[in-house]
Amino acid sequence: MSRASQPGRVICAAGVALLVGAAGCRAGARPVAPPPEAVAPPPEAAVSSPETTPTPPPPPAVAVAAADGFGETRRQLLLELAADPARRLEPSEVGYYMDVQQARLQQLAETRLRVERDESRLVVTLVGGPAFESGSSRLTPDTDATLRMLAATLTEYAKTLVSVHGHTDASGDEAANLQLSTRRAMEVAQALIARGVTADRLLVVGHGQSVPIASNDTVEGRERNRRVELHVDPIQR
Amino acid sequence: MWRREKLLVGVSLAAFAGVAVVFVGVLWFLWRDSLAAEETAVSGLALSLGERTERVIQDTRDLLAGFDRLPGSRCSPRHLRAIEDAAATRPYLRAIGYWRAAERQCGVGFLQTSALKPPRADRIYDSGVIAWWPGPHTEVGGVPLFLMRFGDHDAAIDPRMLLEFGSLEKRQVALWVEGLPMASQPLDAVLPEPGSLPVGVHIDRAAGQVVSRFSRDALLPIDIVAIEPFANFWDRHLRTLAVGSTVGLVLAAGWLTAILRFTRHRLSLTAELREALAQNRIEVHYQPIVDLASGRCVGAEALARWTRSNGESVSPDVFIPLAEKDGLVTAITMSTLGAIIRDLGRLVKDTPDLSVSLNLSPHDLRTDVAGALTERLAAAGLPARAIKLEVTERALVNTDTARDVIQALRARGHQIAIDDFGTGYSSLSYLETFELDILKIDRTFVEAIGTAAATGHVIVHIIEMAQSLGLQTIAEGVETQQQRRWLLKRGVACAQGYLFSRPLTPSAFAELMRREQAA
Numbered sequence A: 001m002s003r004a005s006q007p008g009r010v011i012c013a014a015g016v017a018l019l020v021g022a023a024g025c026r027a028g029a030r031p032v033a034p035p036p037e038a039v040a041p042p043p044e045a046a047v048s049s050p051e052t053t054p055t056p057p058p059p060p061a062v063a064v065a066a067a068d069g070f071g072e073t074r075r076q077l078l079l080e081l082a083a084d085p086a087r088r089l090e091p092s093e094v095g096y097y098m099d100v101q102q103a104r105l106q107q108l109a110e111t112r113l114r115v116e117r118d119e120s121r122l123v124v125t126l127v128g129g130p131a132f133e134s135g136s137s138r139l140t141p142d143t144d145a146t147l148r149m150l151a152a153t154l155t156e157y158a159k160t161l162v163s164v165h166g167h168t169d170a171s172g173d174e175a176a177n178l179q180l181s182t183r184r185a186m187e188v189a190q191a192l193i194a195r196g197v198t199a200d201r202l203l204v205v206g207h208g209q210s211v212p213i214a215s216n217d218t219v220e221g222r223e224r225n226r227r228v229e230l231h232v233d234p235i236q237r
Numbered sequence B: 001m002w003r004r005e006k007l008l009v010g011v012s013l014a015a016f017a018g019v020a021v022v023f024v025g026v027l028w029f030l031w032r033d034s035l036a037a038e039e040t041a042v043s044g045l046a047l048s049l050g051e052r053t054e055r056v057i058q059d060t061r062d063l064l065a066g067f068d069r070l071p072g073s074r075c076s077p078r079h080l081r082a083i084e085d086a087a088a089t090r091p092y093l094r095a096i097g098y099w100r101a102a103e104r105q106c107g108v109g110f111l112q113t114s115a116l117k118p119p120r121a122d123r124i125y126d127s128g129v130i131a132w133w134p135g136p137h138t139e140v141g142g143v144p145l146f147l148m149r150f151g152d153h154d155a156a157i158d159p160r161m162l163l164e165f166g167s168l169e170k171r172q173v174a175l176w177v178e179g180l181p182m183a184s185q186p187l188d189a190v191l192p193e194p195g196s197l198p199v200g201v202h203i204d205r206a207a208g209q210v211v212s213r214f215s216r217d218a219l220l221p222i223d224i225v226a227i228e229p230f231a232n233f234w235d236r237h238l239r240t241l242a243v244g245s246t247v248g249l250v251l252a253a254g255w256l257t258a259i260l261r262f263t264r265h266r267l268s269l270t271a272e273l274r275e276a277l278a279q280n281r282i283e284v285h286y287q288p289i290v291d292l293a294s295g296r297c298v299g300a301e302a303l304a305r306w307t308r309s310n311g312e313s314v315s316p317d318v319f320i321p322l323a324e325k326d327g328l329v330t331a332i333t334m335s336t337l338g339a340i341i342r343d344l345g346r347l348v349k350d351t352p353d354l355s356v357s358l359n360l361s362p363h364d365l366r367t368d369v370a371g372a373l374t375e376r377l378a379a380a381g382l383p384a385r386a387i388k389l390e391v392t393e394r395a396l397v398n399t400d401t402a403r404d405v406i407q408a409l410r411a412r413g414h415q416i417a418i419d420d421f422g423t424g425y426s427s428l429s430y431l432e433t434f435e436l437d438i439l440k441i442d443r444t445f446v447e448a449i450g451t452a453a454a455t456g457h458v459i460v461h462i463i464e465m466a467q468s469l470g471l472q473t474i475a476e477g478v479e480t481q482q483q484r485r486w487l488l489k490r491g492v493a494c495a496q497g498y499l500f501s502r503p504l505t506p507s508a509f510a511e512l513m514r515r516e517q518a519a
Helices: A044-051 A070-082 A091-108 A141-156 A174-194 A219-225 B002-069 B077-088 B159-163 B230-278 B316-325 B329-350 B362-366 B369-380 B400-411 B428-432 B443-447 B455-468 B481-489 B506-518
Strands: A009-011 A017-019 A063-065 A113-118 A121-126 A160-167 A202-206 A227-234 B093-100 B103-108 B130-132 B146-150 B153-157 B172-177 B180-185 B200-204 B209-217 B221-229 B283-291 B297-307 B355-360 B387-392 B416-421 B438-441 B472-475
Touching (some): A091 A113, A091 A141, A091 A227, A091 B130, A160 A174, A174 A202, B002 B159, B077 B093, B077 B103, B159 B172, B209 B230, B221 B230, B283 B329, B283 B506, B297 B316, B297 B329, B297 B506, B329 B369, B329 B506, B369 B400, B387 B400, B400 B416, B455 B472
Parallel strands (some): B297 B355, B355 B387, B438 B472
Antiparallel strands (some): A121 A227, B130 B146, B172 B180, B209 B221, B283 B297
């Protein structure tokens, strides 16, 4: 089961390992269209407004936090949720709960998710190509399938708070990017709700271009910076 | 003499060194052999344990993946039967469970409430397999279990079963997988971490144990650490070592003892002879020589006798050659002469036709005994004719000195007898070149008288030859009247032997002479 000797497993282009037994490495299914930001400055925010898709209005309200104060919001939400004994984890359970949830996500990750662990928090990043159709906040079909799986796991492991963080690259207008990142995070949150995740477990945060994880000077770097991260925290007192 | 002793000691030391080297070599070989056997045993053990562990882990993973793929609803009789079947055929599986998140829904083994949820996984693999190594949090009924979960199912493995082998042979064995302790035998054994040990078998003298480590990295990195006290190691291998070394030791000891005893005997005998000579303890007995025609005693042969301090009588056949080799023989000759003068000086002086025969060794003839002899006789006031000198045939061979010495002795008035004639190499013509007076016929020819043996004819020739050379003859070893009559008929003048008398002590001989003179 060590990395090098695990049979039935291949390393895909995006660097995410998966069991071939569960599904193939679907690199070929990636959209051929280049990232919209790379080919179409003016920023996508400007283009997206005339194209806005008429999505059905989401019934439950999802908490939205500003990029600079989301930590406090998250703390508050966790406290509220932990008030219900049926929804919280006992301290002794947290380790096991998050361990098996991480393993489950890694098992299902395919090429589209990167799963990382930070203490008791799970950080799940949507990777492996654009999650959204060009210049819009509509999810690509691949992302849709990934989110279905993600939602199933989050529904099974219900004693967590899921913070959805949207990020863009540095091309275009900073304010517009902030809006776009929030909209995309909200899109992912709504997609999860539509697949069974209760709205009160979700928190949406838009960071714009403020938290790059790679250089914005290269195409690859910008593509890595355009991302949505899910921070999964155990609900506990 | 000292060169000889040194040689003997040197030979013994060399023999001892050789034996020691061979012995050490055998021991070294057996020791190496034992270590190699141990290495083979432990590496074989490590191989089979490693393969078994890998097989069990891989099988369990495949099993769990298979449960997730089962069609139909969970916790249905069909689902549970599949789980039960799997557990029944795998004795190392203590439990299999079906889970929703962190809640065990159903399964076999354990009670529902005692489902294990350790707080921290040891490994979460990219594939989604998660594993908890045996430890306090995985303990059920005092046995720490190895837990594995993949998807919705988990399994608990009793790691003791991974080590359940008949071939451990009282060794303490620990199994490490991915650098984490998986199992040990016995359960509470504390063994060193594999990282701190060299690969292979080595001896920990400080702790008095044999420590082995073998690693294997086929599917999983697996280490086997085995420890056993010297006592066990010896128990297993000492039989070979003991048998080998005992046989070697016994052989070596036996041989050394034989050499040392022989050496000591020889050394001590020589030393004792030297001492006996110094203390004048060499006695002389006298065997009468009888005139065959008259039956009267005409002389005696002086025979040296040595009785050791422990009462053992040593034959001249033993101590004369010893004395010859060590240069003591002239001392014996002179000692004997001294005894003759002391014992019979007066008797010989009073009896003009009585003479005593003294044996000279070949060594005596190579040195000038003539001077010493004359001196002693003169001091005692005895005439030279009173002492006849017997030389062996062997002493005459190849010695011009001998010829000169014999001439000198004859010139002083001694009669010379050749002893043991016919047993050596000299021919008649050779004998002619010496000036001799008497020929003694050896007892082997006398014994043959009246038998059909070929030597029976030889004595006739010897007697004829002596007569033709004008030599007087004395027959030795006469024991029967038939021999006496035969010798007399052939013209042999004198004889000695048990028929007349055995060798007598000085006083007994003096007594004999007194009676004859009285008669």
